[in-house]
Amino acid sequence: MPESPNALKSTVNNDLSTLTLAEARAAVVSGTTSATALAERYYERIAAVDPEINSYLALTKDRALAQAASVDAAVKSGAPLGPLAGVPIGIKDVLTLKGAPATAASKILNGYHPPYDATAVAKLEAAGAVLLGKLNCDEFAMGGSNENSAYGPVHNPRSLDRVPGGSSGGSAAAVAAGLCAASLGTDTGGSIRQPAAFCGVVGVLPTYGRVSRYGLIAFASSLDRIGPFAHSVADAATLLEVLAGTDTMDSTSSAQPVGSYSADLAKPVAGLRIGVPEEYFGEGLDPEIRAAIEKSLDDLRAAGCSIQKVSLPHTSYAVPTYYVLATAEASSNLSRMDGVRFGHRSAEANTLANMYRKSRDEAFGPEVKRRILLGTYVLSAGYYDAYYRKAQQVRTLLTRDFLTVFNDVDAIVCPVTPTPAWKLGEKTEDPIQMYLEDIYSVAASLAGICGMSVPCGTTKDGLPIGVQVLGKHFDESTMLRVGAAIEAAQVK
């Protein structure tokens, strides 16, 4: 496959750039290396390489090395080892790690050190993971290019002059550059799947409610989800098995039984019915991406799947629906950023109202302000029915589209993005152009179904291409199997 001339050319501990979670765990468990030595090697690589990528906002070295030491002690004493024993993992900086900075890539949370761990983070650590640090993203996860971070953009390791995608750009780039073996991101309208596609790694969006969000700094609560980035579908399945499940600290987490995602990967895909939505292959789709998706469909056909055309007729309304609902929820969620209990407080303020306003104006970036204003507008008196309620109704139609199609097929395969990663700065002036890039990702977000991006080739310029697999609510198993079949055909 072609490689971009601008791809990261690293030298320090270069073997880590492709080290999978499974390989990392096996090396620690077998004693080939220790969890401590492995973590130290990742930190060496981060020190050498991350100045070019800017994926980490904070390193949690003390905590990581303490955890690594306890994994090493367990290996030595023959104690039981978790499914992530010694695996170095990075965490998107919208999730809390007790005592570590949590910025959401915003200046308004400057100085905030949350006093508790997010459930997803605690589960990873309980499974033996070594948490290396907090990863850069768009401010409050709002953006599709990682250029909205108050701490500077992330560079795509496959082509350093290009965006890594967003909002979980740091999470995707860190895995792609070998700065962690896997990572956590969040996806509200495509923020895991799109950066995974742009950086050439696997990214999984679990079903809404599948993973507890306790400890996630909320953007749009009816849409926000936490999911893994990894080098392989099997790694992502291992992570999802650890992360999934109900949580008394999150009433929106689901009690639906958790699947045996890893074990199910061994089941053949022959006989599965794959739907191909015609609305996802229209005007605006890059021809190289179209060709790569069609190649993946051929691969699935060769593996014994039946491929059929399906229709999701309301697809073109997904972007406007999303930008009403997500901004409305954001305007409400972000009202707590007011300088009273945590984070930035304006030094200029002399009255309470003044303190709220100045603190928020000084510390929020332009995209966050834009979305708060839009969300406040669509909820304001006289516009609620016309915009907010209308969008909620269209959300029902978009969800019905998927439920109808899933009567006839087991999974859907389509593009993640209309284009490959664009150049840094290329789309920052026009918010609409940026929002329209979400055209293939937001409908699944609104419908709450699970989805993933799997690498399926590169453009002639060496930019990664991802293929999207969408599954039924709580049927991550089938989705992951289809993803693994596509992945297996790439390796051949």
Added chain:
Amino acid sequence: MSNQNSAVSLEDVRHVADLANLELTAEELPRMAHDLNAILGHIAQLSELDTSQVEPMAQVAEALGIAPATAGETLRPDVVKPSVDRAAVMSQAPESDGRFFKVPKVIER
């Protein structure tokens, strides 16, 4: 969709910013008005759809009929449990006396 064709004025943006507790600068105001008009213009296409018979959807579990019940036996028992340490929470405040969050004076005497 009422008002969809009426452009958002600078005054409208100022009003919404006021509702949102945002203080926009003189440079930000026209830029935001321009962007809001462009985005709302794009959103206006939702009015093409007849949704008069469609239920609004607030979240997914509801639409699937798997939303947890909010009353009766599915609720957890109401017992006192330890919570996050108060001192750890208060230590994060920009200004605190250890028990309360301090803010500029609200009531003038």
